[in-house]
Amino acid sequence: MEKLLEIDQLTKVFSFGSILSKIKLTAVDNISFDIKPAEIFALAGESGCGKSTTARMIMGFESPTSGQIIHSGTEVAKNEKVWFTQGIQAIFQDPFGTFNPLRTVDRYFFETVKNYKLAKNKTDAIKLIDAKLKAVGLSYEEFAGKYPSEFSGGQLQRISVARSLLTDPKLLIADEPVSMVDASLRMSIVNLFKELKENFGVSVLYITHDLATAYYVSDRIAIMFRGDIVEMGPVEQVLMEPKHPYTQLLRESIPEADPEKRWNYKIDLSELEYEEYMRKGCKFAGRCPQVMEICKAEMPQDTQVGKAFVKCHLYSESQKSQNEVI
Numbered sequence: 001m002e003k004l005l006e007i008d009q010l011t012k013v014f015s016f017g018s019i020l021s022k023i024k025l026t027a028v029d030n031i032s033f034d035i036k037p038a039e040i041f042a043l044a045g046e047s048g049c050g051k052s053t054t055a056r057m058i059m060g061f062e063s064p065t066s067g068q069i070i071h072s073g074t075e076v077a078k079n080e081k082v083w084f085t086q087g088i089q090a091i092f093q094d095p096f097g098t099f100n101p102l103r104t105v106d107r108y109f110f111e112t113v114k115n116y117k118l119a120k121n122k123t124d125a126i127k128l129i130d131a132k133l134k135a136v137g138l139s140y141e142e143f144a145g146k147y148p149s150e151f152s153g154g155q156l157q158r159i160s161v162a163r164s165l166l167t168d169p170k171l172l173i174a175d176e177p178v179s180m181v182d183a184s185l186r187m188s189i190v191n192l193f194k195e196l197k198e199n200f201g202v203s204v205l206y207i208t209h210d211l212a213t214a215y216y217v218s219d220r221i222a223i224m225f226r227g228d229i230v231e232m233g234p235v236e237q238v239l240m241e242p243k244h245p246y247t248q249l250l251r252e253s254i255p256e257a258d259p260e261k262r263w264n265y266k267i268d269l270s271e272l273e274y275e276e277y278m279r280k281g282c283k284f285a286g287r288c289p290q291v292m293e294i295c296k297a298e299m300p301q302d303t304q305v306g307k308a309f310v311k312c313h314l315y316s317e318s319q320k321s322q323n324e325v326i
């Protein structure tokens with residue numbers, strides 16, 4: 001099947017400190033994945049795993065250290081704002097930060113229509129804006145002339161989605177789009193992505209720390225840990241039968257009943273994160289309940305398990321044959 005977006009061996013190295021004692025941290029380490037038309041692909045992991053750096057590179061806010069970003073078969077040049085020029089639109093985390101509190105929200109819509117020459121006159125512009133608002137469950141009448149403060153966070157996030165639809169994008173990049181929205185409204189926003197996919201064939205790169213909504217909305221998922229994709233495949237397989245010990249740990253950390261405490265797995269990122277990023281072998285070796293000697297020395301390679309890929313020595317060919325001999 002055709003690939004709408006292809007990420008090929010993408011790497012981002014950040015340097016810190018002075019000239020004399022420079023420290024390099026590989027925030028995104030040689031990751032590859034693709035997104036197909038009309039597909040919702042989740043990039044998930046805890047804070048500091050590299051998913052937002054990946055999103056920033058795809059959107060052109062950060063240049064990759066190496067690797068390629070290919071959009072509809074064409075390589076995207078470094079720092080090119082694909083989300084602005086090539087049918088990709090971005091939905092950001094904070095719906096209140098997206099709109100200036102002193103401007104009415106409809107002005108943003110008219111500006112986009114004008115910039116992209118999407119309508120011949122004001123009547124056509126209103127028709128277009130109304131159609132996009134209706135696609136997210138709102139209408140022009142209930143939004144015209146209002147300021148951001150007159151809407152709830154959930155409504156404003158719907159409004160940002162409607163605005164992104166004005167240019168008929170093929171792909172939405174949604175970076176933690178529901179993390180600042182009231183818990184009771186989160187499902188309605190992720191449902192919206194499903195509807196856009198089903199009704200208009202829009203693909204979504206859904207970047208999240210929330211496995212519950214990722215499970216609900218995505219077709220495929222990649223789990224990131226310290227810059228690596230450690231497991232990737234159909235969401236049903238990865239989240240219902242996780243193979244990587246880190247995915248298993250994440251999955252266990254989702255309590256069933258209390259949506260407010262969905263992410264109760266807490267670590268001291270400031271120290272541990274750094275140590276894990278710098279690890280020579282598997283970056284999860286310091287916390288993995290199934291760690292082996294080889295894990296501390298060698299970085300595991302991707303191994304296919306069912307329809308998913310797992311980066312873990314437990315599934316590597318050499319380990320499997322050793323286990324058979326024993």
Ligand code: SF4
Pocket residue numbers: 244245246282283284285286288289290291292295300311312313314
């Ligand atoms: Fe655990 Fe080793 Fe697999 Fe890493 S490679 S997740 S340490 S078993």
